[in-house]
Amino acid sequence: MPGFRNLIAAILLAAGAWASAGEPAQDALTQLNTIRAQAGMDGFSIDQRLAAAALGHARYLLAQPGAGHIQRRGGTGFTGVEPLDRARQARYPAMLVSENIAQGNDEVGPALDGLMAAIYHRLGFLDFDVNSVGIGYAAYRGRPQTASYVFVMSNSDMVGLCGGKNFDGVGQYVYSVCVPDLRIAQDEYDDARGRFARTQPELVVWPPAGADDVPPAFFDESPDPLPDVEVSGYPVSVSVNPYLVAKARVTDFRLTELATGKPVEPVRRLDAGSDPNRKFDDHQFAWFPLQRLHWGARYRVDVGLELDGRKVTRSWEFRVRDVPGPLYTLRHNGKEQAFVTDGDGWVTVFVPPQSRGVQRLSTLEYRYPQGASVDSEFLDGNTLRLRVHGRPGTKVRFETDGGIHFEVVVAGRH
Numbered sequence: 001m002p003g004f005r006n007l008i009a010a011i012l013l014a015a016g017a018w019a020s021a022g023e024p025a026q027d028a029l030t031q032l033n034t035i036r037a038q039a040g041m042d043g044f045s046i047d048q049r050l051a052a053a054a055l056g057h058a059r060y061l062l063a064q065p066g067a068g069h070i071q072r073r074g075g076t077g078f079t080g081v082e083p084l085d086r087a088r089q090a091r092y093p094a095m096l097v098s099e100n101i102a103q104g105n106d107e108v109g110p111a112l113d114g115l116m117a118a119i120y121h122r123l124g125f126l127d128f129d130v131n132s133v134g135i136g137y138a139a140y141r142g143r144p145q146t147a148s149y150v151f152v153m154s155n156s157d158m159v160g161l162c163g164g165k166n167f168d169g170v171g172q173y174v175y176s177v178c179v180p181d182l183r184i185a186q187d188e189y190d191d192a193r194g195r196f197a198r199t200q201p202e203l204v205v206w207p208p209a210g211a212d213d214v215p216p217a218f219f220d221e222s223p224d225p226l227p228d229v230e231v232s233g234y235p236v237s238v239s240v241n242p243y244l245v246a247k248a249r250v251t252d253f254r255l256t257e258l259a260t261g262k263p264v265e266p267v268r269r270l271d272a273g274s275d276p277n278r279k280f281d282d283h284q285f286a287w288f289p290l291q292r293l294h295w296g297a298r299y300r301v302d303v304g305l306e307l308d309g310r311k312v313t314r315s316w317e318f319r320v321r322d323v324p325g326p327l328y329t330l331r332h333n334g335k336e337q338a339f340v341t342d343g344d345g346w347v348t349v350f351v352p353p354q355s356r357g358v359q360r361l362s363t364l365e366y367r368y369p370q371g372a373s374v375d376s377e378f379l380d381g382n383t384l385r386l387r388v389h390g391r392p393g394t395k396v397r398f399e400t401d402g403g404i405h406f407e408v409v410v411a412g413r414h
Contacts (some may be wrong), residue, residue: 002050006105009198013186016118018159022243023135024106024108024139024147024149025051025135025136025137025149027108028112028135028137028151029046029135030112031064031108031109031380032112032125032133032135032151034119035116036125036126038211039126039204039206039208040198040200040201040204040206040208041126041129041200041204042196042199043132043154043202044130044131044132044133044153045132046132046133046134046135047132047133047134047154047156047159048134049087049090049091049102049134049187050087050090050092050097050132050133050134050152050153050154050188051134051135051136051152052090052134053080053083053086053087053089053090053092053134053136053152054099054134054135054136054150054151054152055091055134055136055137055150055259055411056079056080056086056089056102056136057079057086057099057136057148057150057152058136058137058138058148058208059077059136059138059168060075060076060077060078060079061101061103061138061148061150061242062077062138062139062140062146062148063075063076064076064077064299065146068101068208068222069082069083069099069101069284070082070328071086073250073385074372075344076185078175080375083097083098083099083152083367084097087152087154088179092154092159092179092180093159093162093163093178093179094154094155094158094159094161094162094177094178095148095176095177095178095179096129096149096154096155096158096177097132097152097154098124098127098130098152098153098154099124099150099151099152099153100115100121100124100150100151101148101149101150101151102114102148102149102155102229103147104145104146104147105145105147106139106144106147106362107144107150107231107279110169110229111147113206113215116206117215117217117218117219117234117235118218118220118221119126119218119221119225119235119237119270119286119288119343120221120223120225120277120279121221122206122235122237123237123239123279123280123284124153124240125151125153126140126204126237127153128196128197128200128204128239128241128242128243128254129155129193129196129197130153130154130155131155131156131157131196132153132154132155132156132159133151133152133154133256134151134152135148135149135150135151136148136149136150136152137149138206140242141390144390145179153155155192155193155196156196157192157195157196158177158178158192158193160192161176161177161178161182161184161188161192162177162182162190163184164182164184167183167184167185167188168181168183168184168190169185171185171186171187172185172186172187173185173189174186174189177189177238183317189236190290194197194243197242197243197244198243198244199243200241200262201241202240202241202244202245202307203235203238203240203241203305203314204238204239204241205237205238205239205303205314206236206237207236207318208301208316208318209316209317209318210316210318211318211319212287212318212319212321213319213321214234214293214318214319214320214321215320215339215380216233216234216292216293216294216295216319216320216321216380217231217232217233217234217292217293217380217382218231218234218235218288219231219360219380219381220232223277223279224237224276224277225270225275225276225277225286225288226268226288227276228278228311229268229288229290230292230353230384231292231353231359231360232268232288232290232292232322232359233264233288233289233291233292233293233380234293235270235286235287235288235289236255236286236287236301237284237286237287238250238284238285238286238303238305238314239283239284239285240283240284240285240305241283242281242283245283245307245308246308247307247308247309248282248283248305248306248307248320249305249306249307250269250285250304250305250306251268251304251305251306251311252302252303252304252313253267253269253287253300253301253302253303253304254300254301255267255287255289255299255300255301256299256300256302257294257297257298257299258297258298258299258300258317259297259298264289264291264293264299265307266289266290267287267288267289267290268287268288268290269285269286269287270286270287270288271284271285272284272367281322284409292352292353292382293320294301294320295320295321295322295323295327295350295373295383296319296320296322296323297319298317298318298319298320299317299318299319299320300313300315300316300317301314301315301316301317301318302315303315323348323350323379323383323388324346324348324379324385325348326339326347326348327347327348327350328347328348328349328350329349329352330349330350330351330352330406332352332354332357332404336405336407337406337407338395338406338407338408338409339406339407339408339409340408340410340411340412341386341387341388341408341409341411342410342411343408344389345360345387346375346385346386346387347387347408348379348383348384348385348386349383349384349385349386349398349408350383351382351383351384351400351404352382353382354402356414358400358401358402358404359381360401361378361382361384361400361401362381362401363400363401364376364378364384364398364399364400365398365399365400366391366396366397366398366399367391367396367397368388368394368396369394369395371387371390371394372388372391372394372396372410373388373389373390373392374386374387375387375389375394384391384398384400386398386408388410389410391408391410392410392411392412393409393410393412394409394410395407395408395409396408401403
């Protein structure tokens with residue numbers, strides 16, 4: 001892979017007083033390029049300057065958690081207010097720069113899962129304009145919840161343009177695309193900016209065909225693409241390559257659960273006209289099921305498009321990931337419910353979002369008798385994984401947001 005040695009040199013800068021960044025950042029590149037490959041796109045190459053900008057922001061986020069993409073002058077570790085400022089500080093010459101951030105998880109798999117569920121961040125990774133990346137990782141040793149991954153993306157062909165001479169001929173030119181600023185002939189700029197994209201697919205869809213580990217739900221993103229919906233199903237997206245297709249229009253969309261043969265409804269479409277944050281362009285389309293998808297279920301997507309007057313249809317299938325079993329679904333009927341464990345294994349409890357009530361969980365309380373113990377974790381905002389150790393017949397009462405409660409009972413051994 002081109003630039004692999006440069007990657008190692010760049011990411012090792014993150015050691016210092018923080019947890020070693022080499023392995024997490026290297027894993028992040030591998031998994032990110034796997035995502036690109038699943039989408040049918042070529043992978044990212046590494047740029048050391050972008051890596052330096054990303055690392056600087058990852059370290060800034062340690063001192064100012066939740067700062068997002070904007071740094072405050074005077075803040076600990078300040079390297080630039082916006083992503084472009086930080087790239088310029090790292091002597092990156094092109095002004096086409098974008099950034100994705102994942103915070104609070106030092107495992108890159110879940111971090112990327114969250115970014116790919118968040119539609120604006122997903123489209124950033126699948127952007128036809130970007131083919132180079134710098135990855136920064138920082139976390140305090142022994143405190144994985146402080147971890148930040150920062151991905152700074154750009155177009156390597158633009159870098160070559162910015163290293164050229166100022167255009168002084170006759171004809172159209174562009175400016176404000178390089179630092180320091182240069183006038184660049186329009187045709188040279190168009191050729192360089194689209195060089196990568198013209199080698200990529202006409203359509204990029206996500207989840208990709210054959211995916212079998214798709215999360216069932218979308219919860220959070222800033223800005224929020226569904227400001228009136230707290231929990232939705234995992235979004236489906238189609239990106240049309242603007243360097244291969246001038247005009248794109250969607251004529252039909254269906255999402256079907258294969259086990260029942262029924263369409264998933266309702267579904268909300270986002271595009272350039274309906275996106276509340278005006279981040280979609282006229283070649284990007286997404287559909288959000290307004291209910292969670294089902295654990296372990298298979299789905300088929302059917303999309304009809306009109307591309308420069310041509311009618312095009314695409315159909316593909318994907319599968320939502322399995323949840324560790326046994327799986328119990330809590331009924332919102334106000335009655336105490338008891339779920340059984342053998343005392344050595346885990347049980348998974350799914351608490352469906354209520355149409356009027358608790359949409360997602362954030363707390364879990366429980367009491368257990370002497371001699372028993374409990375292990376617990378959140379799989380997502382509606383799903384708990386629990387293990388109770390104790391004698392046969394031991395009962396542990398759990399309570400979570402909104403007074404939702406249930407028991408887990410240790411079964412007798414046979």
